[in-house]
Amino acid sequence: MNFSHLPFHVPVPAEFASLLRSTPLHFAAPAFLWALLLLPLVYLWRGRPGLRAAVGFSSVSTARMVARDVKSRWGRFLALARTLMLAAGVLALARPQVAHAHADAQASGVDLVLALDVSGSMSSLDFKRDETPVSRLDVVKSVVKDFVGDRPNDRLGMIAFAGRPYVVSPLTLDHDWLVQNLDRVRIGAVEDGTAIGSALGAALNRLRGQPSKSKAVILLTDGVNNSGSVRPELAAEAAKALGVRVYTIGTGVRGEAPTPVTGEDGTTRLVMTKVDIDEDTLRKIADTTGGKYFRATDTGSLREIYASIDKLEKTTHTVHHYATHDERFAWFLIPAACLLALELGFRLTRFRSVP
Numbered sequence: 001m002n003f004s005h006l007p008f009h010v011p012v013p014a015e016f017a018s019l020l021r022s023t024p025l026h027f028a029a030p031a032f033l034w035a036l037l038l039l040p041l042v043y044l045w046r047g048r049p050g051l052r053a054a055v056g057f058s059s060v061s062t063a064r065m066v067a068r069d070v071k072s073r074w075g076r077f078l079a080l081a082r083t084l085m086l087a088a089g090v091l092a093l094a095r096p097q098v099a100h101a102h103a104d105a106q107a108s109g110v111d112l113v114l115a116l117d118v119s120g121s122m123s124s125l126d127f128k129r130d131e132t133p134v135s136r137l138d139v140v141k142s143v144v145k146d147f148v149g150d151r152p153n154d155r156l157g158m159i160a161f162a163g164r165p166y167v168v169s170p171l172t173l174d175h176d177w178l179v180q181n182l183d184r185v186r187i188g189a190v191e192d193g194t195a196i197g198s199a200l201g202a203a204l205n206r207l208r209g210q211p212s213k214s215k216a217v218i219l220l221t222d223g224v225n226n227s228g229s230v231r232p233e234l235a236a237e238a239a240k241a242l243g244v245r246v247y248t249i250g251t252g253v254r255g256e257a258p259t260p261v262t263g264e265d266g267t268t269r270l271v272m273t274k275v276d277i278d279e280d281t282l283r284k285i286a287d288t289t290g291g292k293y294f295r296a297t298d299t300g301s302l303r304e305i306y307a308s309i310d311k312l313e314k315t316t317h318t319v320h321h322y323a324t325h326d327e328r329f330a331w332f333l334i335p336a337a338c339l340l341a342l343e344l345g346f347r348l349t350r351f352r353s354v355p
Contacts, residue, residue, distance in 0.1 A: 195228025
């Protein structure tokens with residue numbers, strides 16, 4: 001609880017301050033709470049046993065009984081009502097409030113398009129998950145989901161490509177929707193091939209004209225450009241002109257990888273195929289645009305690559321924190337008024353004293 005807004009400094013015991021912080025209520029004027037320490041004394045003073053005006057009794061025990069019934073019992077009842085009334089009044093003066101915290105998180109100003117290769121070779125089983133061989137595409141999906149989850153304030157888009165590119169998701173802050181579309185990405189949705197240049201061009205079309213502070217493309221492939229109508233070098237020059245950094249990732253083990261192949265009879269068998277990635281072209285694209293080239297040969301290195309890109313493409317942004325306060329003094333003021341009316345009612349009727 002912050003007391004810096006008070007016009008004077010009021011020392012508050014650490015235990016008491018901790019108690020205040022743990023409650024849902026916030027007191028705007030906590031200095032009045034010190035008055036609560038005096039209320040037990042008021043109760044003891046007003047409710048103390050005492051003698052009324054001198055009256056003769058034939059027996060001391062009779063006088064003691066009258067004093068206990070009239071003064072002690074009802075006196076303490078009225079004293080308790082008055083003490084509770086004062087306590088409620090003190091709490092009302094302390095201005096109890098309920099605070100509602102709010103935060104406005106602004107978009108970071110970074111627009112990222114993820115371009116994923118979904119050609120047939122992405123079904124190769126050279127990556128592992130929990131020591132079990134899985135396809136490159138399955139591992140890429142898993143890593144990309146984590147990457148998306150770590151960038152909640154960025155606008156992200158996605159392009160998938162094989163023989164030609166297609167849009168999986170436009171730039172959006174709705175990352176749940178983007179991930180749902182990612183789950184539907186599969187091999188064989190379009191004709192086979194590897195259209196790296198066309199894929200980069202499609203990603204640039206998503207970013208062109210956007211008023212973003214920072215624009216980037218992460219292009220992942222496991223092959224050589226052999227399809228499409230745009231040369232990768234030309235697409236890289238266009239990215240440079242638009243101020244878009246391109247991070248390229250070559251995916252696959254070095255050498256040969258087991259790839260499932262379906263024969264004419266419909267049966268599938270594993271065939272060792274050569275992993276052929278045009279690293280020179282991917283490196284040239286990255287260098288031209290101010291990005292960086294990475295090579296992922298297993299699941300761990302792929303995760304590290306996306307983590308590295310995540311750090312490279314961080315932009316600071318402002319988050320505005322503010323709070324609104326609802327006054328709750330009526331919670332205590334109304335009971336105080338009721339207790340006051342109750343005490344006055346009893347004192348003026350049933351327990352009225354006669355001079």
